[in-house]
Amino acid sequence: MTPRGDESAATRPGHTSRRSVLAAMGTLPVLVAAPSAARAAGTPSAAAAEVVVDPFAERQTIRGFGGMNHTAWIDDLTPAQRDTAFGDGEGQMGFSVLRIPVHENRADWSGEVATARRAVEHGATVIASPWNPPSHMVETFVRGDQTDARRLRHDMYGAYAQHLNEFHAFMRDNGVDLHAVSVQNEPDYAHDWTWWTPQEMIRFLRENAGSIGTRIIAPESFQYVKSFSDPILNDPQALANLDILGAHLYGTRYEDFPYPLFEEKGRGKELWMTEVYHPNSSDSADLWPQALEVGEHIHHALVDAEFQAYVWWYIRRSYGPMREDGRISKRGANMVHFSRFVRPGYVRVDATPRPRSGVYVSAYKGGGSEIVIVAVNKGSSPVSQPFTLGDGAASRVWSWVTDADRNLAPHGAAGVSNGSFTGALPARSVTTFVTG
The missing domain is CATH 2.60.40.1180 (Golgi alpha-mannosidase II)
Structure with a gap:
């Protein structure tokens, strides 16, 4: 698998690295x-x-705070780290959302079960996002100067929906009832995974998403790009099969957090921020007062954007809420000021x-x-x-x-x-x- 762009030593020629689009933010x-x-x-x-x-x-109902676990790219959380992340007692983080990948290879699915099951035992909600469909469903095409861009074959939409449904069934059979599954992680920043256009996603939502046995998240734009989600909100058939409008906030300006069209068209839908690290992935998560940027970022995500969930990238990382030694970092402490006290079902006022x-x-x-x-x-x-x-x-x-x-x-x-x-x-x- 291709490593995440935030951890690559080099970037692919001809496209902007993720880090370069991040906001300079007694x-x-x-x-x-x-x-x-x-x-x-x-x-x-x-x-x-x-x-x-x-x-x-009253404003929005809060669904939770959490982070990502991806066992194909980094080591799984240990049993003690699972309890630190999802327990809500003293010295614990109170995370109530876990995001996991839908691996393209079925053989990798079992690696996500142990942490997901423990998160559920602590009362957490589990969501899942795919980076790529199975390889036989994918074709390459030319996109700008990227000659090996990938997309889901247009005759494989039904098979892909079945793939997502099978993952949902697998996790359910292993004690994890997925709250929702995404159509695609960051379809508009897919140099190392699978591209989708808004029109392709609309077609999938219209024709195939209704066959999936859990809630649907889309489009998970890397930068909350409204030109990607606007067409979904403006298409009644696609919108009918969307449950959660998901977004990432890499480099998104605070003035772009509000979404008037969602307020107008999104009645009955939820609005979740499903991935970010902030302000960067290069500094230690214990750097102070820089870690306060996380507290301000969460404030704007909840108050200005009115997101109902706030989900970090890797739970355990040098720049994340949990340090590699399993201790809560300064960035993590900022998150915990929300996650341990503002519980699922609380309402922002x-x-x-x-x-x-x-x-x-x-x-x-x-x-x-x-x-x-x-x-x-x-x-x-x-x-x-x-x-x-x-x-x-x-x-x-x-x-x-x-x-x-x-x-x-x-x-x-x-x-x-x-x-x-x-x-x-x-x-x-x-x-x-x-x-x-």
Whole structure:
């Protein structure tokens, strides 16, 4: 198999490497009674505009956070690493989505079972994406200056749907009921795998996707290219057989995250971000404060794009959420501030997203009256941040913080007075608050 483009030592002549399209993108108490109390204690803290959380202004339902396991390209997760990734206890990541490949060779299918089955035992959702159909279904063609480009033969669409269906049945028979399967991973960045045009994908969705026994994801554009997904949304027959519009965010600008056409045409469909690493695959995942880019990226994916799932590339990698030694990285800690506290079925609600420059806030409700707030402070100064909860039901708030010196450090509980509390956001940190 061809290795992933992000890990190749060289790039194919005549096309742009994935990396080149990526966007150039002191210990404090976390909770205080009021800004004046922080000043009295000698803690410098910049004032910020109030964050108003409105639990009645509901947005998207969150399906989960997770990552990829690909046993044909890197070693499988160990049993201990599976529990670290998908367990939701102290020292675990709380991932609730696992993405696996649909290998073109049936002999490779069994390699994905052990991790997928353990993820399911932890309550996770499993989705699958193919890179290539079986070789006898593929033909080569000339695409620009690529003389060996690959595509699915047009007389093999039915056979390919059966291939995907057989993978779904195989995983089900081995204890993994796939939540969804994709038509193709990155059909518009396929120098090392199989190309599809929007018209080809529309034809497959119209004529063949309905025969597959699980939900369908498409198109998984590498850069959320709307010109690839627009034709699907504008074709009622194709759209009828699409369940999840999947997208990748490699180098996608934040201003391109919103998708008005999906809001217009996608009623009854879901919107998932099914693969990314950010900001790059070259730096250590423990580099700080660069790892805070992950927290900001998730914020924009949930608030601006309104994705319902956020899925990293490899779960365990030097640039990933889990280090090669199985420990949670700084990038991973940013993810865990969402994944362990914002559980599947929680609903994002309105909250003031930018109370000051460099501070990003989002809020979610679930578990009865529980409200989860995640605040990223990219600034070099601590911030004393006031919060007001619209329903006034909370009486206590708990918090966890990650900064240069701490990873997901708990900070106990504090009272909520008349629906308000003030949280201290350390310089260059991410903090999760949970009310109760």
